[in-house]
Amino acid sequence: MYLLEAKGVRKSFGENCVLKGVDLTVEEGQVVSIIGPSGSGKSTLLRCLTQLERADEGAISICGRVMTTQENGKAVYSDAAALRQIMLDVGLVFQNFQLFPHWSVLRNLTDAQVRVLGRSRAEAEEVARDLLRKTKLSDKEASYPCQLSGGQQQRVAIARALAMSPKILFFDEPTSALDPELIGEILEVIRDLASQRMTMVIVTHEMTFAREISDRVLFLEQGSVLTFDTPEAVFNDTSNSRIQAFLSLLKK
Ligand SMILES: Nc1ncnc2c1ncn2[C@@H]1O[C@H](COP(=O)(O)OP(=O)(O)OP(=O)(O)O)[C@@H](O)[C@H]1O
Ligand SMILES: [Mg+2]
Structure with a gap:
């Protein structure tokens, strides 16, 4: 079953x-990188898929719910109630964490559970503490984001997304704001999620990681899909000079 189906997504900013x-499809339990x-549209694609940006054209369905249909050359969005429902199935982790700075770690993890999902505070705290254990942050629940390392903040952000029990999780360069020595701990958490068959879409510059973890890799260039295939096919395709040029640039 597809948890994400996107077809013909187009987006312009003015003339650009x-x-x-x-086109992109993600099956349940798959990891797609x-x-x-830079500038090829990766973040814009993620933002269109997660309703942070409105697509101009395209048909998008998430977890079996229609977000947009393509009609008369443009994307027609479902009504507000349906879009809100879709949002409940979607988790998002950004490059720069976006935690609430004036809230403790625990409050960052529980507030939306109570407010949006209607869980009791006790239930929300149980979920939060379980996730803090899994992300090795149990001793940090009373800390404020500014008291944590970047890697710890990002783990809190991942735990916060998971606390909402999403069916599909989107990451936009989850490690690119981190010092090299902190990247590993985030990749470890994502690896763990993959082994639990969490469906994930990950924008990343970590090619070794993408290759290791992904079921499919989508290569975007200037707003078009150059290839969407298994990591072996994408990374070993020596016949594609554009992909090879991109990969060799990263190795420098
Ligand atoms: N809100 C916006 N308003 C105007 N132009 C935008 C906006 N967001 C993105 N763009 C433009 O869209 C293009 C693609 O940007 P996007 O951020 O999607 O690229 P990216 O592939 O994520 O790049 P990077 O690897 O650097 O993060 C760029 O030319 C950018 O300037
Ligand atoms: Mg980006």
Whole structure:
């Protein structure tokens, strides 16, 4: 079963056509990495799929619910109630964590559970503490984000997303704001989630990681899908000069 189906997604900012008809499907339990040069539209694609940005065109369904249909050359969005429902199935982790700075770690993890999901405070705290254990942050529940390392903050952000019990989790460069020695701990958490068959879409510049963890890799270039295939096929395709050029640039 597909948890994400996107067809013909187009998005322009003024004259700048950033997404030129992107197709993407993600099956339940799959990990899909999105790679490609800076400015190729990776974040914009993620933002369109998670309702942070409105697509101009395209048909998008998430977890079996229709977000947009393509009608008369444009994307027609479902009503607000349906879109809210879809949001409940979607988790998002950003490059810069985006924790609430004036809240403790525990409050960062529990507030939306209570407010949005209607869980009791006790239930929300149980969920939060379980996730803090899994992300090795049990001793940090009373800390404020500014008292944590970047890697710890990002683990809190991942735990916060998971606390909402999403069916699909999106990451936009979850390690790119981190010092090299902190990257490993985040990749470890994501690896763990993959082994539990969490469905994930990950924009990343960590090619070794993408290759190791992904079921499919989507290579985006100037708003178009250059290839969408298994990691072996994408990374070993020596016949594709554009992919090879991109990969060799990263190795420098
Ligand atoms: N809100 C916006 N308003 C205007 N232009 C935008 C906006 N967001 C993105 N763009 C433009 O869209 C293009 C793609 O940007 P995007 O952030 O999606 O690239 P990216 O692949 O994520 O790059 P990076 O690897 O550097 O994060 C760029 O030319 C960017 O300037
Ligand atoms: Mg980006």
